[in-house]
Amino acid sequence: MAAGLNAYLLVGAVLFVCGVICMATKRNGIGVLMGVELVLNGANVNFVAFSRYTDLGLDGQIFSLFVIVLAAAEAAVALAIALNFYNNHLTIDVDRANKLKG
Amino acid sequence: MVGETLRNLLMIAWLLPLVGFAVEIFGGFWGSRQSRAAAWIAVGCIATGFVCSFSALMIWGNANHWSVLHKADHGSSHESHDGHQGEKGHEEHAPAGHEAPAEKHGAVSSESQYKLTALAAEEAATAHAAGPTVYSGTLYYLARFGSLDLSLDYYIDSLTLVMFTMVTFIATCIHLFAMGYMSEELTEEYVDHHAHLSNGHHVHRPGRFYRFFAFLSLFCFSMLGLVLAGNIFQVFIFWELVGICSFLLIGFYTERKSASNAANKAFIMNRVGDFGFLIGLMVIWTFFGTFRFGETVNGKGEVVQAGLFQLLQRDDTGNVIRDAENGEVSVGAADAAMNPGNARKTIPYFLLVVAGLGVFAGCVGKSAQFPLQTWLPDAMEGPTPVSALVHSATMVAAGVYLVGRFYPMFVQEVLLTIAYVGCITLFMAATIAVVATDIKKVLAYSTISQLGYMMLGLGVFGWGAGLFHLVTHAFFKSLMFLCSGSVIYGCHHEQEMPKMGGLWRKMPITAFTMLVGVIAISGLAIPGLISLSSVFAFSGFFSKDAVVATSLAFVKSNPSHFLLFLMPLLTAGITAFYMFRLWFYTFAGKPRDMHVYDHCHESPLIMTAPLLVLSVLAAFCAVGGEQGPLFLLITGDQPAHVSHGVAAVAGASTLTLPGHDAVHAVHAEAGTYALIAAASGTLIAWLLYGTTMVNVAEMKRQLSGLHGFLVNKWHFDELYDVLFMKPAHIIGKFCTWIDRTIFDGIIHGSARVMIAVSKWDRLFDESVVDGFVNLLGSSTFAVGRSLRVVQTGRLRQYVMFIVVGVVALFAILFTTFPG
Numbered sequence: 071m072a073a074g075l076n077a078y079l080l081v082g083a084v085l086f087v088c089g090v091i092c093m094a095t096k097r098n099g100i101g102v103l104m105g106v107e108l109v110l111n112g113a114n115v116n117f118v119a120f121s122r123y124t125d126l127g128l129d130g131q132i133f134s135l136f137v138i139v140l141a142a143a144e145a146a147v148a149l150a151i152a153l154n155f156y157n158n159h160l161t162i163d164v165d166r167a168n169k170l171k172g
Numbered sequence: 173m174v175g176e177t178l179r180n181l182l183m184i185a186w187l188l189p190l191v192g193f194a195v196e197i198f199g200g201f202w203g204s205r206q207s208r209a210a211a212w213i214a215v216g217c218i219a220t221g222f223v224c225s226f227s228a229l230m231i232w233g234n235a236n237h238w239s240v241l242h243k244a245d246h247g248s249s250h251e252s253h254d255g256h257q258g259e260k261g262h263e264e265h266a267p268a269g270h271e272a273p274a275e276k277h278g279a280v281s282s283e284s285q286y287k288l289t290a291l292a293a294e295e296a297a298t299a300h301a302a303g304p305t306v307y308s309g310t311l312y313y314l315a316r317f318g319s320l321d322l323s324l325d326y327y328i329d330s331l332t333l334v335m336f337t338m339v340t341f342i343a344t345c346i347h348l349f350a351m352g353y354m355s356e357e358l359t360e361e362y363v364d365h366h367a368h369l370s371n372g373h374h375v376h377r378p379g380r381f382y383r384f385f386a387f388l389s390l391f392c393f394s395m396l397g398l399v400l401a402g403n404i405f406q407v408f409i410f411w412e413l414v415g416i417c418s419f420l421l422i423g424f425y426t427e428r429k430s431a432s433n434a435a436n437k438a439f440i441m442n443r444v445g446d447f448g449f450l451i452g453l454m455v456i457w458t459f460f461g462t463f464r465f466g467e468t469v470n471g472k473g474e475v476v477q478a479g480l481f482q483l484l485q486r487d488d489t490g491n492v493i494r495d496a497e498n499g500e501v502s503v504g505a506a507d508a509a510m511n512p513g514n515a516r517k518t519i520p521y522f523l524l525v526v527a528g529l530g531v532f533a534g535c536v537g538k539s540a541q542f543p544l545q546t547w548l549p550d551a552m553e554g555p556t557p558v559s560a561l562v563h564s565a566t567m568v569a570a571g572v573y574l575v576g577r578f579y580p581m582f583v584q585e586v587l588l589t590i591a592y593v594g595c596i597t598l599f600m601a602a603t604i605a606v607v608a609t610d611i612k613k614v615l616a617y618s619t620i621s622q623l624g625y626m627m628l629g630l631g632v633f634g635w636g637a638g639l640f641h642l643v644t645h646a647f648f649k650s651l652m653f654l655c656s657g658s659v660i661y662g663c664h665h666e667q668e669m670p671k672m673g674g675l676w677r678k679m680p681i682t683a684f685t686m687l688v689g690v691i692a693i694s695g696l697a698i699p700g701l702i703s704l705s706s707v708f709a710f711s712g713f714f715s716k717d718a719v720v721a722t723s724l725a726f727v728k729s730n731p732s733h734f735l736l737f738l739m740p741l742l743t744a745g746i747t748a749f750y751m752f753r754l755w756f757y758t759f760a761g762k763p764r765d766m767h768v769y770d771h772c773h774e775s776p777l778i779m780t781a782p783l784l785v786l787s788v789l790a791a792f793c794a795v796g797g798e799q800g801p802l803f804l805l806i807t808g809d810q811p812a813h814v815s816h817g818v819a820a821v822a823g824a825s826t827l828t829l830p831g832h833d834a835v836h837a838v839h840a841e842a843g844t845y846a847l848i849a850a851a852s853g854t855l856i857a858w859l860l861y862g863t864t865m866v867n868v869a870e871m872k873r874q875l876s877g878l879h880g881f882l883v884n885k886w887h888f889d890e891l892y893d894v895l896f897m898k899p900a901h902i903i904g905k906f907c908t909w910i911d912r913t914i915f916d917g918i919i920h921g922s923a924r925v926m927i928a929v930s931k932w933d934r935l936f937d938e939s940v941v942d943g944f945v946n947l948l949g950s951s952t953f954a955v956g957r958s959l960r961v962v963q964t965g966r967l968r969q970y971v972m973f974i975v976v977g978v979v980a981l982f983a984i985l986f987t988t989f990p991g
């Protein structure tokens with residue numbers, strides 16, 4: 071039997087929730103980035119699933135490609151930040167990064 | 173050709189002093205204050221001017237084959253005929269005959285610009301050439317307003333040339349003299365002993381040698397421009413320039429209160445006269461439509477408009493031609509003939525009188541005639557060379573010169589006014605001179621008096637006599653002023669005659685030359701020295717004789733105006749008296765103040781040389797009298813109606829103006845009277861001051877009332893003080909009161925209202941406007957402050973916000989759009 075749309079959406083939702091929990095709980099900067107990747111990929115699964123099961127056509131898939139590219143770029147920037155942060159503080163604990171406090 | 177040469181020569185003479193001025197005024201800037209360079213430049217300019225003027229005179233004479241000098245040979249009847257032909261002849265031949273004399277006369281008139289105006293055709297054809305020769309034309313166009321042409325013209329006739337030569341010559345002498353006299357100014361620090369500061373010290377200032385000569389040059393430029401002027405407006409321009417120079421020179425010692433007051437007084441008095449001058453100009457412009465004396469010539473040599481002197485026409489009796497119906501004077505019959513399109517214009521007779529009186533008013537101011545005479549004595553505050561140049565020989569002579577130049581425009585009523593003004597002036601000034609003790613003041617009053625003689629001479633129709641006296645007076649009066657300058661210089665700026673006396677031993681040259689001047693002005697003569705019919709005399713005798721003779725001729729034909737003869741005759745005696753009094757007081761007798769006497773000395777050569785030169789001319793310039801070269805040169809181009817007189821016409825004028833024949837008839841008689849008067853004046857002066865026979869102080873005491881009256885100058889200063897100064901002060905006080913109470917009240921009231929209004933305005937601004945703006949600001953600030961707490965800087969918390977936000981969005985989405 072072929073898996074239905076809801077199955078994909080379920081997988082996407084699980085990925086999203088995992089990613090969010092990961093971001094919210096991890097104090098390690100790299101872990102937070104991983105959480106971000108999970109959230110983005112959860113969204114990608116949704117895009118692709120909608121692309122397959124509805125009449126969106128290729129639009130969903132192109133969107134997911136954009137998301138991947140953006141994720142890569144974002145990861146590059148974020149890792150650079152993390153590296154610099156580490157250079158200055160000898161840690162990548164995001165709780166220590168509170169300089170932007172209002 | 174001759175015209176062009178004359179024009180160029182006189183222009184050089186005229187403009188060189190201006191160049192000199194432009195260089196000299198920077199003397200303190202370019203050179204040292206101890207340098208005499210400025211003076212040498214000034215002397216160079218004016219001396220070159222003299223050479224040019226004199227050569228111009230010679231060229232003019234040669235071009236006319238010296239015909240003016242031969243006139244006397246033809247006898248008086250022919251002479252009058254000549255003169256009559258002069259200006260009239262031109263008009264008769266104006267339209268067609270204009271080119272005819274030009275061809276006969278060859279090159280002279282073929283020049284397009286320069287034309288022999290008033291050239292009698294018949295005379296030109298004969299061997300000994302022309303009658304009056306006038307060269308006129310335009311040098312430079314200043315501006316054109318409609319039909320009003322403002323231009324710099326020239327008008328050259330024998331009078332112009334004689335004046336040029338006289339002015340430049342005397343100016344050269346005075347420049348040289350001034351180089352010695354002003355030498356004290358050749359210093360970086362000059363101490364003015366007559367000017368005090370408020371702390372009682374003398375004024376110390378840099379020397380102003382160069383500036384003095386710059387002003388002298390500017391003055392010469394102005395005076396020569398005035399003489400050369402070819403239209404009455406140009407005369408006015410230079411008239412004012414002369415006034416300015418006079419102001420600058422009188423106020424040369426500007427730190428002295430008296431000098432600056434005198435400068436102001438001279439300037440303001442002249443303005444009063446110039447007001448009349450302006451009125452005259454307006455009348456002339458309105459009714460004649462031109463300011464030019466001579467004709468206006470266009471580029472092609474065609475006469476486009478007649479000059480003032482041709483516009484006003486006189487009939488055979490010498491009276492102006494008047495309309496039979498309304499008595500108005502016709503203007504420009506000659507012009508109408510030239511331009512047939514022009515309608516014949518007329519001018520009401522009284523306006524012609526007004527124009528004449530207006531121009532004469534200017535002359536009254538400039539020549540210090542009654543009632544504007546009070547500035548001249550005060551003007552003696554200037555350095556003595558200034559008095560010699562400006563206040564005796566040239567500037568004050570400008571008024572007389574203008575009366576002479578403008579003579580064709582004066583009608584009988586104006587001439588009578590001129591005569592009476594001159595008559596009053598000459599007597600009044602002479603009486604004041606009798607009691608003056610300041611050596612320069614005596615000369616100042618004598619100048620006024622002699623100017624009165626000139627005016628009188630002109631007024632009683634002695635055109636030549638008045639101007640003759642002008643020239644001779646210029647020589648002997650500048651000589652005497654320079655002598656007084658020499659005395660003042662030698663006595664270390666002592667001017668009071670009572671402190672002098674016996675100075676001839678110390679300064680023989682000055683005393684001798686002064687004596688020449690005194691004899692000249694007194695009009696003393698020795699009859700029958702050379703031949704029985706002639707007299708040996710210095711210049712003053714001849715010219716004064718001419719004036720007195722003319723006035724006698726005038727009085728003989730108009731007996732009711734007998735004062736016009738008696739006063740000058742009486743004054744001739746007074747003149748001799750006060751001039752010899754001056755000489756005896758200063759040079760003869762015993763020294764009265766040993767301090768002054770011991771320290772005085774003869775002046776250096778640079779000052780005495782001009783004295784000697786001038787004394788020769790003062791003595792002999794008028795040699796030959798009215799048959800002599802000077803008189804004939806001056807009268808060479810006299811106005812046409814002068815020589816044969818003007819007859820009384822019933823209904824028009826009751827005055828008969830004497831012609832040359834009438835004057836000639838009484839000449840010997842008048843000369844005898846004048847000589848007797850002068851001799852008795854001299855005798856009295858000798859008795860009173862030359863000997864010790866009469867106690868002068870006792871006389872002064874007994875006549876103290878009269879003496880005081882004369883010392884106070886007939887109370888003219890007081891009179892003007894009461895008449896003009898006091899009312900002006902009262903009006904001024906009244907105006908101040910109005911300003912203080914009414915206008916200031918209004919202004920202060922409005923200011924107070926403004927303050928009250930602004931107080932309320934401030935209240936509104938501070939409470940309402942400021943309150944609103946502040947409220948806006950503080951509320952924005954409060955919002956920002958409260959939002960600040962959200963920015964915790966904790967990353968994971970932000971994620972939680974996102975999550976909660978997403979969940980909340982979903983919740984809203986699903987509750988708002990279920991299904």
